[in-house]
Amino acid sequence: MLSIKNLHAKVEEKDILKGLNIEIKPGEIHAIMGPNGAGKSTLGNVLSGREGYEVTDGEVIFDGKNILDMDTEERAREGLFLAFQYPVEIPGVSNLEFLKASVDAVRAHRGQDPLDSVSFLKLAREKCKAVNLDQNFLKRGVNEGFSGGEKKRNEIMQMMLLEPKLCILDETDSGLDIDALQVVAEGVNSQRDPNRSFIVVTHYQRLLDYIVPDYVHVLAGGKIVKSGGKELALELEEKGYGWIENGAA
Amino acid sequence: MSEEINQYIKSEYAAGFITDIESETLPPGLNEDVIRFISAKKGEPEWLLEWRLKAFEIFMEMEEPTWAHVHYPKINFQDISYYSSPKSMADKPQSLDEVDPELLRTYEKLGIPLHEQEVLAGVANVAMDVVFDSVSVATTFREKLSEAGVIFMPISEAVHKHPELVKKYLGSVVPQRDNYYAALNCAVFSDGSFVYIPKGVRCPMELSTYFRINEQNTGQFERTLIIADEGSHVSYLEGCTAPMRDENQLHAAVVELVALDNAEIKYSTVQNWYPGDENGKGGIYNFVTKRAVAHTNAKVSWTQVETGSAVTWKYPSCILKGDNSIGEFYSVALTNNFQQADTGTKMIHLGKNTKSTIISKGISAGKSQNAYRGLVRMNPSAEGARNFTQCDSLLIGDKCGAHTFPYIESKHPSAVIEHEATTSTVSDDQMFLCQQRGIDPEKAVSMIVNGFCKEVFKELPMEFAVEAGKLLEVSLEGSVG
Ligand SMILES: Nc1ncnc2c1ncn2[C@@H]1O[C@H](COP(=O)(O)OP(=O)(O)OP(=O)(O)O)[C@@H](O)[C@H]1O
Ligand SMILES: [Mg+2]
Numbered sequence: 001m002l003s004i005k006n007l008h009a010k011v012e013e014k015d016i017l018k019g020l021n022i023e024i025k026p027g028e029i030h031a032i033m034g035p036n037g038a039g040k041s042t043l044g045n046v047l048s049g050r051e052g053y054e055v056t057d058g059e060v061i062f063d064g065k066n067i068l069d070m071d072t073e074e075r076a077r078e079g080l081f082l083a084f085q086y087p088v089e090i091p092g093v094s095n096l097e098f099l100k101a102s103v104d105a106v107r108a109h110r111g112q113d114p115l116d117s118v119s120f121l122k123l124a125r126e127k128c129k130a131v132n133l134d135q136n137f138l139k140r141g142v143n144e145g146f147s148g149g150e151k152k153r154n155e156i157m158q159m160m161l162l163e164p165k166l167c168i169l170d171e172t173d174s175g176l177d178i179d180a181l182q183v184v185a186e187g188v189n190s191q192r193d194p195n196r197s198f199i200v201v202t203h204y205q206r207l208l209d210y211i212v213p214d215y216v217h218v219l220a221g222g223k224i225v226k227s228g229g230k231e232l233a234l235e236l237e238e239k240g241y242g243w244i245e246n247g248a249a
Numbered sequence: 250m251s252e253e254i255n256q257y258i259k260s261e262y263a264a265g266f267i268t269d270i271e272s273e274t275l276p277p278g279l280n281e282d283v284i285r286f287i288s289a290k291k292g293e294p295e296w297l298l299e300w301r302l303k304a305f306e307i308f309m310e311m312e313e314p315t316w317a318h319v320h321y322p323k324i325n326f327q328d329i330s331y332y333s334s335p336k337s338m339a340d341k342p343q344s345l346d347e348v349d350p351e352l353l354r355t356y357e358k359l360g361i362p363l364h365e366q367e368v369l370a371g372v373a374n375v376a377m378d379v380v381f382d383s384v385s386v387a388t389t390f391r392e393k394l395s396e397a398g399v400i401f402m403p404i405s406e407a408v409h410k411h412p413e414l415v416k417k418y419l420g421s422v423v424p425q426r427d428n429y430y431a432a433l434n435c436a437v438f439s440d441g442s443f444v445y446i447p448k449g450v451r452c453p454m455e456l457s458t459y460f461r462i463n464e465q466n467t468g469q470f471e472r473t474l475i476i477a478d479e480g481s482h483v484s485y486l487e488g489c490t491a492p493m494r495d496e497n498q499l500h501a502a503v504v505e506l507v508a509l510d511n512a513e514i515k516y517s518t519v520q521n522w523y524p525g526d527e528n529g530k531g532g533i534y535n536f537v538t539k540r541a542v543a544h545t546n547a548k549v550s551w552t553q554v555e556t557g558s559a560v561t562w563k564y565p566s567c568i569l570k571g572d573n574s575i576g577e578f579y580s581v582a583l584t585n586n587f588q589q590a591d592t593g594t595k596m597i598h599l600g601k602n603t604k605s606t607i608i609s610k611g612i613s614a615g616k617s618q619n620a621y622r623g624l625v626r627m628n629p630s631a632e633g634a635r636n637f638t639q640c641d642s643l644l645i646g647d648k649c650g651a652h653t654f655p656y657i658e659s660k661h662p663s664a665v666i667e668h669e670a671t672t673s674t675v676s677d678d679q680m681f682l683c684q685q686r687g688i689d690p691e692k693a694v695s696m697i698v699n700g701f702c703k704e705v706f707k708e709l710p711m712e713f714a715v716e717a718g719k720l721l722e723v724s725l726e727g728s729v730g
Contacts, residue, residue, distance in 0.1 A: 048685050051677065072684035082685050088678040092700025101696060102686035109687070141700065142682075158686065 001026045001197040002047075002166055007058035009046045016042045018222035019058070024166075027194040031208055031233060032201045034219035035241050040201045041085055043219070044168045048082045049075050063165055077109035079165030083155035083172050085201075090142035095154070098142045099124055099161060106162055127160045130190070132183045148175035156187045167191070168199045173207040185210030205233040218244055264490035265523060268355045268463050272382065274333040277466060279326045281305065284436055287332050287383075291405045291439075294412065304425040304435030311429045317591040318620040318652055319560050321497070321534065329499055331437045333382040333464040345387055352386055359490060361459050365389055375455040375486075376401055380471055382464050383439035390454060397453050399483075400445040404472055407443035414445055418476055422505035422540045422568070430501040430536040430562075434470045438503065441471035446481035446512070455484050455710055460502075462491040462522075462533070468499035475505070477512035477547075484515040486713055490557070491523040495531045497559060506541035506549060510571065513548045514541065517709050518565075519717055522557035527615075529587025532559025539563065545571030545600070552708045554717045555582040555592060564622065566595035569603035569634075576605040579705040583698070583721060584617030584649070593623035593654075598631035598664070607638040610702050613649035620652040627664035634661065640670040643701045645694065673701075695721060 002024040009017040016039045024030055034040055046053045047060065049072040060068055067075050090098065104114040115123070125135050131153040143151050152172050159167055169188070173181055188198065188211050200211055208216070208230060216232040217224045218241065226232070226244045236244075275283060284305055288298040313323070337349035345353070345363060356363050356379060363377060376390035378401065385403030394401050400411060408415050425435045442458040462469045477483050491498065500522060508514045516539075525532025535558035541549040551565040567576030578594035596605035605625065613619040625636045642651035653670055675697050683693035699706070699718050706714045 048681075050681050050685075072681065073687050073689060076685050076687040084682065088676065088682050090679050090682070090697055090700060091673075092703045093696050094700075098683075098686070098688075098696070101688050101692060102683075105687035105689070105692075162686070 001028070001063060003061040005059050007046070007060065008056045009042065010054050010056055011042065011052060015056075016222055017046065020219070020223045022217065022224060024197045024199070026197055027192070028215070029192070029198040029200060029211060029213045031213040031216045031230075032199060032219050033203065033216065033233065033236055038219045039222045040219050041170055044082050044170050044199075044201070047075075047168065048072055048080065073105070077106050081159050081162055081164035081167045083152075083159060083167065083169045085170040085174070087143045087146075087151040087155055089144045089146075091144050093142050094139055095142050096121070096124060096138040099138075099158060102158070103161055124161065127157045130160060131157045131187050132180075133157060149177060149180045152176055153180060153184060153187075156184050160187060160191060165195065166197050166199070168201070170201045171203065172200075173202050173204060181207065182210065205237040208233045220244065262493060262523060264359055264521060265493035266358065267492040268351060270349065270351050270463070271336040272333050272464055273336055273339065274464055274467060275330050277328050277330045279329070279331060279437070283331050287437060287439060290332065290334075291408065293408055296416065297408060300420070300425070301436050304432050307425050308429070308432035308436055311432055313429055317562050317622070318618065318654070319562060319589040319591050321560050321589075324499060324534070326433070328466070330464070330467040331470070332439060333467045334384040335381060335386075338384050338386065348387060352381060355381070355461065355463075356459070359459070359461070361488075363387055363389060375457050378403060378442045378456075378458045380440050380442075380458060380460045382462060382467055382469065385440045385442075394452075394454065397450055398447040399450065399452050400443065401456055402443055404441045404443040404474060405439075407474075411443070411445065414476065415443070415474070418474055418505065418507055420505075422507060422542050423503050423538050428538060431503050431538040434472060434501050434503040434538070438470045438472035441473040441502070442475075443473075444475040444483065444485065446477045446483045448478045449480040450478075451481065452483040455486060457486040457488070460487065460489040462498055462500065465494060466496070466498070468501065470500075471502045473502070473504040475514060475516070476507045477509060477514050479509045480511040482513045484517070484710055486517040486519070486710060488519045488521065490521050491533055493523050493526070493531060497532055497534055499534045499536070500558075502537045502539075504537070504539040504565075508541060508543045508547035508549050508574075510545045511547060512544070513550075515550045516541075516552070516565070517713060518551075518553040518555070519713060519720065520553065520555045520557050520561070521720060524557045524588050525559040525586065527586045529559070532588070533557065534559060535561045535563060537563040539565035540568065541566070541576070542568045542570055543574035543576060546573045547571055548575040548577075550577040550579070550708070551594065552579040552705065553581070553592075554705070554709070554720065555580070555590060556720055558590070559588060561588075561590040561592055563592045564594055566597070567605065568597045568599065569605065569631075570599050572600040573602050574600055575603070577708075578605075578607045578609070579708040580609045581612070581702045581705045581717070581721075582610070582619055583612040584614070584619045586615040586617060588615075588617045590618070591620045591622055593621045595624040596626070596636060598625075598627045598634040598636070600631065602633040603631055604634070605636045607636070607640070608704055609638075609640045610705055611640075611642045611651055612645065612698055612701065613642070613651050614645035616648045618650045618652070620654060622654040622656075624656040624658070625666055626658040627661045627666070629660045631661050632663050634664045636664075636666045638666075638668045640668070641701070642672045643698065644672065644674045645698075
């Protein structure tokens, strides 16, 4: 599904990713943990092709295609989805309108006709329900005045609508109350599929009790410094990152 | 990434074609003879000629105003032609069948419905008056309207058919001496629309005038007068376009609205004059005076979507004369490339318990400058008057400017004035969110801008709200790479 080899990237002339490798097979869930400022969000941005994030070396193959030459929107249409650590507000643009534009763009890329408004509304309502968001959120501006937890649930709702191949969840658990955490985790688990993979970025092993990963990686200093099974998360929770970083340096 | 956002924006002006038609155009120059010529062309009565000449005298004494936040080379009024009419219009065609097909094609290309059957078959229920350079080419649905007692005709014709109304109200809201460009307009105005809605009548259709400047080196000086008699109601929309030309052209219009007791006038403008090219060459100078008087319990609502013109100088205003009268101003002004806009409103509260609302949305892109200028005045007689003003600016890129000049004069202690203002940008984060969800950057910009304008668009008649959204999209349309 996703193969990252020796990825180097810089932002504003600062090297952030320094030789990162990951192999993700269809259906797998990979958790990425690591200290603040390690480059986790940067990885999501680089994979999404965000303007200003420059790849200086390495390759990224997504679903058999080299995506590094593609525009952000093209990668998204190919099935790469990023749930943001800090979802931004777009005042005045209704969530529904935004979602329709998004789903229509992805469908057009797949050669499908746009959904008619009625079927789309029905679908969007369904997904709202799945993440326990009131239908009113469809009418409100994108993330406009949403609470932190509502924004995160809104991200998961979008993911469910778009049915991507690869979902990158950047700290989707941060700021969620205990019930919301469960709702989000159930949402993610309901999307598990042999043809869909996940990268789950988190600081807390608690999320991984709900969304059980196949692998856990530690990202520090711009590369993966340790990988293991789900028990690695428990070990990190207990010992912190110092022991790995020191060992890796 | 503001640089990148900027590149998604370019203006692609679809109405920029020239109609190849023979016209009778007065040589450039401004003097009493020109005024006499225009007046004679329209066969005007003596009083109107005198009125024009008086205005010209006043104009000659006045100085061009410099207070607006706009810069342009001094206009030489002797270089402009003040009258141009398609030759074919000289025979005064009596119906659409007699109008030069080339002229009709122009409106077809612009998407302006002139054939009544087509209008009836479509969704828009609208009667049109179309003004081409200095003359009105056609006015539709006049019979249907006259059944309701509604008068909708070129003002040049109203001068003959309804002289008492024209004489009573012309210049009653915007007098000759009002300002520099208004004085000029009073002297040389050519055509425009005249509307009268009788007592208690709700106008059965939307009324609309479409202004087109075609001829080179000419100015357009239209004059519109709308009178809503007691308890009547009318919704009126004007649109305007011009060909792409390298030289600047002057458009100095005057619009007067009279809303008598309990009447309601809704006046919407979609202004899309040629804005000039991406280097700031060419474009229309749009210097317009629009004002309304609202009598007791009357309501006047101005809605404008301003996307065109090289320089815009325009303040549709309300004189809230009668008690409990209401004035509203909803504005979207978009400037791109080197466009400059200085626009806003004046709400003059005279009557008791008068209310006004101002919602202004300014969008600046490219290297443009966009200013809101507004005056709210509560006179000593305006007991219990209220105003709410909201003034929002959206910046696209970092080479443009947004300015706000609110003036408040409150001379009654019970008056309540509220003012809110915000400035925001189309942020990199917003663009990234849209693109990460598969949305084209052009579409993203236009969606964000449309969202920003939502409160104003919902005030437009429905058919035109869609139109306005599309117009913004075109004005913002850009090439990637
Ligand atoms: N646009 C940018 N401009 C300048 N520096 C940046 C930019 N984006 C990221 N960085 C820097 O890159 C480093 C990695 O940031 P990143 O957001 O990827 O960390 P993270 O691992 O996601 O941290 P956290 O756990 O706090 O979310 C940080 O030092 C950050 O300041
Ligand atoms: Mg982060």
